[in-house]
Amino acid sequence: MKYLLILLFCLLPIFSYAGEAKDMADDPVLEKRMIGLAQNLRCLVCQNESLASSHSELAEDLRREVREQMQKGLSDQEIIDYLVARYGDYVLFDPPVKSYTLLLWYGPFALLLAGLAGLIFQLRKRKNKISETHLSDEDAKRAADMLNPSKDLQK
Amino acid sequence: MMRFIWPFVIFVTLAGFLYVGLHLNPHEVPSPLVGKPAPLFNLSQLHEPAKQFSPKEMKGQVWLLNVWASWCVSCKVEHPVLLALSRQNIVPIYGLDYKDKREAGMAWLQEGGNPYVLSASDIEGRIGIDYGVYGVPETYVIDKEGVIRYKQIGPVTQQSLHEKILPLVAELKAK
Numbered sequence: 638m639k640y641l642l643i644l645l646f647c648l649l650p651i652f653s654y655a656g657e658a659k660d661m662a663d664d665p666v667l668e669k670r671m672i673g674l675a676q677n678l679r680c681l682v683c684q685n686e687s688l689a690s691s692h693s694e695l696a697e698d699l700r701r702e703v704r705e706q707m708q709k710g711l712s713d714q715e716i717i718d719y720l721v722a723r724y725g726d727y728v729l730f731d732p733p734v735k736s737y738t739l740l741l742w743y744g745p746f747a748l749l750l751a752g753l754a755g756l757i758f759q760l761r762k763r764k765n766k767i768s769e770t771h772l773s774d775e776d777a778k779r780a781a782d783m784l785n786p787s788k789d790l791q792k
Numbered sequence: 793m794m795r796f797i798w799p800f801v802i803f804v805t806l807a808g809f810l811y812v813g814l815h816l817n818p819h820e821v822p823s824p825l826v827g828k829p830a831p832l833f834n835l836s837q838l839h840e841p842a843k844q845f846s847p848k849e850m851k852g853q854v855w856l857l858n859v860w861a862s863w864c865v866s867c868k869v870e871h872p873v874l875l876a877l878s879r880q881n882i883v884p885i886y887g888l889d890y891k892d893k894r895e896a897g898m899a900w901l902q903e904g905g906n907p908y909v910l911s912a913s914d915i916e917g918r919i920g921i922d923y924g925v926y927g928v929p930e931t932y933v934i935d936k937e938g939v940i941r942y943k944q945i946g947p948v949t950q951q952s953l954h955e956k957i958l959p960l961v962a963e964l965k966a967k
Contacts, residue, residue, distance in 0.1 A: 681926035
C-alpha cells in the first residue's frame, strides 16, 4: 500500500505538465514586430509596465488589436496613432514634444542653466570678497610651521 | 536674513508641487475622446440578443453610457447611485456590458437591480477599446450631437454626480 502511494506520488508530475505556451501569432516575424512596438507602449492598467510585458486582460486585448492591424498591413506609426486616438499620449513611453510637454522635455536643461548661472554669479561675488593679503617673511614662516607641524614633532 | 530667502522660496515651491501631487490620481488618464464624437458601434442587446443597439439612435438626446461588468468590483459601489439616478428620470443611462458573459451580466442585473434603459453586450471588449476603456466602471456623458462631453473614470459617486455629471447634463439639455 505504502509503495503504491509512493508510486502514485512519483507519477504526479505527469499530470502537472503544463504544455507549451501557446504561440499567439502563427507568424513569428509579426509577433516579434508586435512585441517591439508594444515595448514602447504603456499598459494603462498597470501603469509602469509596457504593453509587451503586462498580463492584464486589457493588455492582451490591445496586443491582439495590434497584431490584427499588423496583419491588415498598417504601419507602426498608424497603429500608434490608432492607440493614441483612444488612450491619449499617455500610452507612449516616449511623450511627443508639444506645447504642454515643453517643460518636461526642456525643464531639466533650463534648471541646469539656472544652476550654472547661479554658480557663476556666486563665484564672482566671492572672488570680489577675497582680497589678497601680503605676509611678511616672518609671518609666512610662522604660517608654514603651523601648517606643517611634523618637523616639530621630529625634534 | 537674506541668505535664507532662496532656500525658503525653493522649499515652498517644492512643497507646493508635492502637495498638489498628493491629490492627483495617476489612474485618471485624461481621455482624448472628450469633445469628440462618441465612436459608433452596433452591438446586440444584453437582454434581447436579436436586437441591436447603436449610439446613432440616441441623436437629439443627452444620455449616459456606463461601462460595467459582472466581474467588476467597483461597479457594485456605484450601482446604488445609478439605480437612484435612474429612478429620478433625469437622464437615460445605457450600459455597455464589457468583456462579460451574457448570462453573468443578466444575473448580475437581476440580483442588484437594473438602472439601464438597455445594455449592449461587448463580449470581446472591442468597443471598449474604441472608447478608450481601461478601468471599469467608466461613464461617458454624451450630448445631443453625439459628442462625448465628460468621462468619469471609476465609480460614479454622489459627489461626482452632483458636482460634475448632473450640472453638465442640465447644461447640455438646455442647449
